[in-house]
Amino acid sequence: MRATLFNLERTIRQRRQADPDQSYVAKLTARGRGKIAQKLGEEAVEMVIAAMAADREGAIGESADLLFHLLVLLADLDIALDEVLDELDRREGVSGIAEKASRKGD
Numbered sequence: 752m753r754a755t756l757f758n759l760e761r762t763i764r765q766r767r768q769a770d771p772d773q774s775y776v777a778k779l780t781a782r783g784r785g786k787i788a789q790k791l792g793e794e795a796v797e798m799v800i801a802a803m804a805a806d807r808e809g810a811i812g813e814s815a816d817l818l819f820h821l822l823v824l825l826a827d828l829d830i831a832l833d834e835v836l837d838e839l840d841r842r843e844g845v846s847g848i849a850e851k852a853s854r855k856g857d
């Protein structure tokens with residue numbers, strides 16, 4: 752999972768300056784952060800619709816679109832995927848500590 756997303760992150764960063772006629776990433780990037788954010792929002796709504804319809808295949812495809820557009824927006828913000836994954840790891844650590852504490856009855 753990490754390798755796939757890291758490879759895609761690298762490709763997206765390389766494609767940002769490509770010819771917009773040849774590259775979807777370059778075309779979307781050239782349209783500005785607002786447009787990238789809008790696309791991410793649209794993909795999120797499409798994911799919600801697929802989930803509520805219990806459309807398993809659709810949800811897989813929409814999840815891929817969602818992750819892809821999230822990476823495009825993160826690249827535009829110059830936020831590395833690593834920073835997001837580190838935040839998730841930090842939260843896992845925090846909830847792990849809370850879980851252990853509750854098991855001990857603290």
Ligand SMILES: N=c1c2ncn([C@@H]3O[C@H](COP(=O)(O)OP(=O)(O)OP(=O)(O)O)[C@@H](O)[C@H]3O)c2ncn1[C@@H]1O[C@H](COP(=O)(O)O)[C@@H](O)[C@H]1O
Nearest residue numbers: 759762763766769773774775776777790793815816819820
């Ligand atoms: N993973 C993806 C990926 N997922 C979705 N998409 C594109 O995202 C778009 C979303 O579809 P929509 O119909 O919602 O949008 P649209 O009609 O094309 O655009 P709008 O006019 O609505 O803005 C489609 O054009 C898809 O092709 C992707 N485009 C590229 N990638 C990856 O990004 C890499 C770089 O791509 P290029 O920048 O095209 O070289 C590729 O190697 C792929 O691995």
